[in-house]
Amino acid sequence: MExxxxxxxxxxxxxxxxxxxxxxxxxxxxxVFTLTWITVLxxxxxxxxxxxxxxxxxxxxxxxxECVVNIVTADMLETxxxxxxxxxRDSDKFGKFDIETHDASRVDVPLxxxxxxxxxxxxxxxxxxxxxxxxxxVAAWQNHAHKDKRLLxxxxxxxxxxxxETFHRRARMGAKLPPGV
Amino acid sequence: MExxxxxxxxxxxxxxxxxxxxxxxxxxxxxVFTLTWITVLxxxxxxxxxxxxxxxxxxxxxxxxECVVNIVTADMLETxxxxxxxxxRDSDKFGKFDIETHDASRVDVPLxxxxxxxxxxxxxxxxxxxxxxxxxxVAAWQNHAHKDKRLLxxxxxxxxxxxxETFHRRARMGAKLPPGV
Numbered sequence: 001m002e003x004x005x006x007x008x009x010x011x012x013x014x015x016x017x018x019x020x021x022x023x024x025x026x027x028x029x030x031x032v033f034t035l036t037w038i039t040v041l042x043x044x045x046x047x048x049x050x051x052x053x054x055x056x057x058x059x060x061x062x063x064x065x066e067c068v069v070n071i072v073t074a075d076m077l078e079t080x081x082x083x084x085x086x087x088x089r090d091s092d093k094f095g096k097f098d099i100e101t102h103d104a105s106r107v108d109v110p111l112x113x114x115x116x117x118x119x120x121x122x123x124x125x126x127x128x129x130x131x132x133x134x135x136x137x138v139a140a141w142q143n144h145a146h147k148d149k150r151l152l153x154x155x156x157x158x159x160x161x162x163x164x165e166t167f168h169r170r171a172r173m174g175a176k177l178p179p180g181v
Numbered sequence: 182m183e184x185x186x187x188x189x190x191x192x193x194x195x196x197x198x199x200x201x202x203x204x205x206x207x208x209x210x211x212x213v214f215t216l217t218w219i220t221v222l223x224x225x226x227x228x229x230x231x232x233x234x235x236x237x238x239x240x241x242x243x244x245x246x247e248c249v250v251n252i253v254t255a256d257m258l259e260t261x262x263x264x265x266x267x268x269x270r271d272s273d274k275f276g277k278f279d280i281e282t283h284d285a286s287r288v289d290v291p292l293x294x295x296x297x298x299x300x301x302x303x304x305x306x307x308x309x310x311x312x313x314x315x316x317x318x319v320a321a322w323q324n325h326a327h328k329d330k331r332l333l334x335x336x337x338x339x340x341x342x343x344x345x346e347t348f349h350r351r352a353r354m355g356a357k358l359p360p361g362v
Contacts, residue, residue, distance in 0.1 A: 015334035016197010039220035153196035164345020
């Protein structure tokens with residue numbers, strides 16, 4: 001794992017990938033859930049993560065105000081499905097699905113070691129009327145040796161797509177790009 | 182253009198595509214801007230669109246409270262770049278880039294005829310502290326004859342990816358899928 005500059009963390013989330021969000025509950029137990037309802041707010045490492053009380057990790061987000069956004073690539077699809085189709089209420093998903101983790105640097109929540117990239121986040125606001133948590137990234141990581149870097153996108157009906165053709169339009173974007181990326 | 186059931190509209194936005202957002206200002210002029218900072222809130226046609234006062238269409242969203250989310254596919258990349266690299270403040274982007282439009286059914290904002298799909302939306306809340314507009318979809322459209330259906334994803338550094346390999350995991354998702362999709 002190599003450290004990623006925080007001003008580049010938005011680039012992990014702007015493309016709209018499936019993510020796995022790790023949390024730690026008030027009882028000290030860690031959990032992880034699969035989520036595609038997340039967006040960057042702007043070019044800062046601020047994100048809007050959308051989930052509500054139906055999610056077992058909701059209380060962890062409300063009370064401990066920390067999480068890790070683990071970016072899912074195509075090779076991790078089956079793990080994301082495992083994680084996304086059961087609840088932490090009655091499962092230790094890490095043990096059940098043999099998911100390797102390691103400690104984060106700035107939050108007390110495990111990182112998923114098998115993921116290509118991770119963003120450690122603090123919850124800085126909760127707009128409960130719309131089930132939006134506002135996150136601020138406080139550290140970001142990327143495993144440059146990770147082989148399959150194709151982000152995964154959820155259609156919502158059980159279909160997923162992986163990144164295919166790439167288009168380089170840096171020169172066209174010019175002054176519209178934020179500094180340092 | 183064929184009507185898309187509103188309960189399926191989230192499936193256009195959940196995968197995290199580049200979009201072009203059309204609006205109409207207080208002076209009656211329509212505008213369009215390119216945006217990837219958008220997420221579904223849940224399975225309803227409710228979305229969080231993130232933009233701030235730096236955007237010429239901000240005032241239109243605040244005061245007229247309507248927009249259309251036009252979904253961008255790979256064949257529309259150059260148009261999305263044209264639209265995204267100039268401002269409606271000093272350009273009529275529709276004329277300048279020869280962008281075809283037609284009237285929406287429920288909002289007074291033009292739809293981009295060349296896009297694969299469009300969601301007509303009302304702004305139902307504005308969380309100005311975080312530059313989040315909460316949208317509610319009121320009508321949705323899809324052009325089944327559109328050839329290139331590969332959604333486009335922005336990395337944020339001038340690189341874009343189009344959808345590649347598709348994975349069908351409907352059976353695995355089972356009861357986690359919302360009804361009717």
